[in-house]
Amino acid sequence: MPVNIIVCVKQILDPEIPSRDFRVDAEQREAVRGAANLVTNIFCENALETALQLKEKSGGKITVISYGADSTEDALRKALAMKADAAIHILNDGQAHPDPLSVAQVLAAAIRKLGEFDVVMLGRESGDWGVGQTAGLLAEELGVAAVAFVDKVEIGADGLQLKRQTDVGYERVAATMPLVISITNDEHNVPRIPKTRDVMMSFRQPLTKWTLEDLGVNAAEVRAGNHYYAVVDLFIPVQELNCEFVDGDTLEARVEKFAQRIIEVTGSM
Amino acid sequence: MNDVIISLFASAGYDRAAQGVAGAGRRLAADCGAQLHAVIIGAPDAAMKAAVAAVADAVTIADIGDYQTEICLSALTQICKTLAPQAVLLSNDFYSQELAPRLAHRLGGSAVADGLALNLVEGKVRVNRSVYGGKAMATIELQRSPAVVWLRARAFDPAPLRPEATTAIQPATLDLPTRVSTTIIERKVEAGDEARLEDAKVIVSGGRGLGSPEPFNELQKLANILGAQMAASRAACDAGWVPPSWQVGQTGKKVAPGLYLAVAIHGASQHLAGISDAKNIAAINIDKDAPIFKQCRFGIVEDYRKVVPLLIARLNALKK
Secondary structure (H helix, E strand, O other), X not given: OOEEEEEEOOEEEOOOOOHXXXXXXXXXXXXXXXXXXXXXXXXXHHHHHHHHHHHHHHOEEEEEEEEEOOOHHHHHHHHHHOOOOEXXXXXXXXXXXXXXXXXXXXXXHHHHHHOOOOEEEEEOOOOOOOOOOHHHHHHHHHOOEEEEXXXXXXXXXXXXXXXXXXXXXXXXXXXXXXXXXXXOOOHHHOOOOOOHHHHHHHOOOOOEXXXXXXXXXOHHHHXXXXXXXXXXXXXXXXXXXXXXXXXXXXHHHHHHHHHHHHHHHHHOO | OOOXXXXXXXXXXXXXXXXXXXXXXXXXXXXXXXXXXXXXXXXXXXXXXXHHHOOOOEEEEEOOOOOOHHHHHHHHHHHHHHHOOOXXXXXXXXXXXXXXXXXXXXXXXXXXEEEOEEEEEOOEEEEEEEEHHHOEEEEEEEOOOOEEEEEOHHHOOOOOOOOOOOOEEEEOOOOOOOOOOEEEEEEEEOOOOOOOHHHOXXXXXXXXXXXXXXXXXHHHHHHHHHOOXXXXXXXXXXXXXXXXXXXXXXXXXXXXXXXXXXXXXXXXXXXXXXXXXXXXXXXXXXXXXXXXXXXXXXXXXXXXHHHHHHHHHHHHHHHO
């Protein structure tokens, strides 16, 4: 049963940059890019990997969509190199961080413009703002059901069989399509590294570009980006402790001190 | 003013998280002169009923059986539409996280995740939350009503008891969908009888630097001596060394133990974001520049393979 899959991805500031290099622009209420790279959000790559594995079993098509600035093209080229079938770039002209409802409305409009779909996969949250709402809001915009924190997707008896993580373990969910799912990380969906040849090829593949006007959304409202919520402050909290490195002439002496500190701390609890 | 609703799951009981949500709800309700209305999903036992009745002004019970996403969402939506609250507060369990944005959408409100502090400013709810993997803090102002917020619940003080209160407990009247397109068909608890990681007093946690799953057996011995629970960094979980339910960090569990002992954990900011509420952090790491040490009360710079066996022996001796 071929499955028509849509994967939504987001390009973010590399979350691995060390704290000492991280700055914020309090006025713009945005992180300062500085020398940091832009990367595809890891959970979005987990989502694409999950989609690729599903397609390898079921057949079908994977369309990757991203709403972002010009640089977002890099994330989409990488998705094509990982072997997504088609990529759509919705241009975000200059707006810093749109609120999550605006993003969901833009993605929903793009998905409706594409026509039919079976399943939309998104990362559970992004490594920058960590909003964690896009999948849920998108499902509501599209009027379909949603399942969160999925780490495995297989073809089931009459739809999809999902495995998802919970606070205490996991659950299996039987779901009919169409459906929106948010993907979390697991040992089985570590994103593949694209082959060099496929990276080269990805630059020759077509990439569709749409503007907000093409989608017929309320572009003014989306650009304002604050009708759902507004970021009123962004700051770096100061909290560094002076670590006491246990000292001693021998390893045994240092471990002895370390053990005593542990006993002190746990004994006073 | 309209009610502040707190949404609790009967299956969790009136645990520390529920107490935190109730505390946050009570203070927000007081700020805006509103009533605190608790909604319990599922069938609470007598102890939970009494505990919630002692802190809330009203209680509604939605006994809808085991959690099914679409049915629970429908039930909560109906209850909230009837009560027309100005805020709905939830805990940071996975179900609440799954429900919150969709509930906000159905109510025409705004949601925000992982709240660490709640304030009312000129009639609008403002929420402080950690962003950029714990590197920064943001204050978010919710523009639509109701404000639907899931909280890092254990970071909030419990609600005061109102022992003399006579709180009405009522069942919800619901019209639930009979056909839904998703069904949870199996529920598996991996943690067994162990207490929840979020409530652990001592945690021993292992990271990428362990290099393989086997060293977790050694850490388990250490944990047994300390009466500690086991956890891991995202890298160790992604490698499949331990179950995903062990993961601590921005996207894993947010823990608040008295002691968090990090073994061979470098300390990526997304990991540190999960342990910022720990009272004491200690680390064993071979790299003295590892960011984990910046959060530590005490540490030892050494290969864990040398330290752990000696530490087990010493702690065994000291405990006797």
